Amino acid sequence: MNLSKFPRRGYLQGSTPIEAMPAFSKALGGKVNLYIKRDDLLPGCAGGNKTRKLDFCIADALEKGADTIITCGAVQSNHCRLTLSWAVKEGMDCHLILEERVKGSYKEEASGNNFLFQMMGVKSVAVAAGGSDMMGEMEKLAEKLKAEGKNPYIIPGGASNTIGATGYVACAQELQQQLFEMKLNIDHMVVPSGSAGTHAGMVVGMVGTNSGIPVSGINVSRTKDVQEALVHKLATETAAHVGVKEAIPAEAITCFDGYVGPGYSLPTESMVEAVKLLASTESILLDPVYSGKAMAGLVDLVRKGHFEEGSNVLFLHTGGSPALYAYLDTFR
């Protein structure tokens, strides 16, 4: 894979840290050694995984002469926060369309990411009902802005297309080099699986380098079958985009759907426990919607003996902690 050939803005500042979590591992019985890749520390307002994807997506937008970015997400979307953040840095306008997946959940005065949308000077926020055709809504807005003389570029939800997922192919390469330098042999990797770009890109990077490191995704919204098909489709397309010749085997995609709870963004007891446990053992903040539920999955898999005793397991921290401040009552 030669990822250097793709346009990229250079938003990363070196590699994000890989840290051991001895206290957290001990709290979970000490039979598995847990590590964490700190993509929550990526640059961009308040950090998180979308920066890796936007590094490629916004480069593509600028190549196409765009002066305006349109994207969409849930009402507390980290992706919207980071897209706006990078658009601001590039001097571009940014418009957001928020999908109210939980009825009545959008509040203009809400804290968390919503507060940051206003702080960074979003051009417009529109709210669409849950289940809306978000691409259709964004296309309508793009037509309107074109009529006003703007040149808008649409980034899909989560920046999960082949261009965005390439950011996580690069992450797989980055972390393998780091592990080599650290003399650390990882047996298994666990990632949150949402709009699928992170999971798909990571699998393409691991398969495309013959790393032999299995990647498990923890779902935050969909059922196992639906999510695995979504990840596999995007992984296959991304592999073609980055020039991986071999097919991505369906067996390379594994998702766990037991930690979603009542639905996307709705709190679960195991999420609350995981967020509190990581904060009180390692001083690392997760979020209620993605990394908290994914960590609840990892905690449960460790307790159930899913990983062999003595194995090294790496968790990808995708960020999202600003959303914690929109869920204060859940944690008190």
Ligand SMILES: *Cc1c(COP(=O)(O)O)cnc(C)c1O
């Ligand atoms: C978007 C997001 C994810 C999920 O990544 P996908 O590429 O959408 O699957 C995980 N964690 C956080 C904090 C996110 O914002």
